[in-house]
Amino acid sequence: MTLTNNSKRRKELVAIAARLFFEQGYERTTVRILAEAMGIKSGSLFHHFTDKQAILCAVIESGMQSAMQIAHEALEGVQDPQDKLLALTKAHLSTLLTDRNAHVVALYEWRSLTPESLHHLVGLRDEYESLWRSVIQECIQADVLHGEESVVRHFALGALNWTVQWYDPQGQRTPDDLALALVNLLMDRTHFN
């Protein structure tokens, strides 16, 4: 019951781990710190997860899945390519900056995964990137964006993923403001207000 358990309790534990991995980084977060935050002793942790790395894997899986779900919801019913790009950008920043945990860990801590876990998760990552690929391709074909798709996509996602390094949730700008600013920067002249 350890590997494929999606009980409410397990989700709580994964959420707590996500918060700590986000705040301190995976390597610096010990199993004792994790257990204490979960209200249990460190030995009990290994009843829920086979090892520490499995916790990271669960956090990253949860981060990718929530990013994917919110992105799909954001795109629902949207037709115009530029509107799609804005919606996708807002969705991405929303999971990154509002619920600043699992998605951030998914972006920054993949190096600590075992090859097996990486192999398991790489499909999710590719699925998410495919969403971006198709929307950016549409924008290029509609002539509102210019450049090679893969380069534009990597630059856009880089600009977004780096926001976690400088964004201040207490500041005056909302994630949606930032999304608008990026899309306006990438496209010729201002199209949105």
Added chain:
Amino acid sequence: MTLTNNSKRRKELVAIAARLFFEQGYERTTVRILAEAMGIKSGSLFHHFTDKQAILCAVIESGMQSAMQIAHEALEGVQDPQDKLLALTKAHLSTLLTDRNAHVVALYEWRSLTPESLHHLVGLRDEYESLWRSVIQECIQADVLHGEESVVRHFALGALNWTVQWYDPQGQRTPDDLALALVNLLMDRTHFN
């Protein structure tokens, strides 16, 4: 002689540490691994550095200084705001992707610094960002870039800093190609070829 030693030997050791921190991350690189790569025993390491974190500090300092120096050289004699932006972008990608070590560590491993080291290095970082601030401000005033300076700067640097996550040195694109692509993406329509 440990703290303020810039001998050739010390620079070699810092360069080796930079490579390992870049490849495996700071936390996962043990002092034994460092020492082995340096051709000495782990005990000898502490003749050169007070502790492990001091090695990281030296690596980051070296990364910031080389980024700064190359940026200054790139800007020398350049007058046009767009040309300055392109030069600065090329310089940044050059230190990040060609000599893929100390500058990358400087960007990604600041969380493992002690408050004292951070305080020591934050001035260097601010100095480097000021270069970017002034060039982007010039571009906005010259009407070739649009938006708030700080937002544009963070997005541009984010897009650049994220390249280390996906750039393939064996691929067909050079760092200079990428720099051109980014500047063209940020500015209205294509200005450079």
Added chain:
DNA sequence: GTCTATAAAGAGATAGAC
């Protein structure tokens, strides 16, 4: 499912000889 207790390994760092 959680506890206590602890094994086993690895980490950073030190001391003193050469």
Added chain:
DNA sequence: GTCTATCTCTTTATAGAC
């Protein structure tokens, strides 16, 4: 400046009782 030897502490993980 490097070595050997080792200390001390922390880490992940396990075993068995409750």
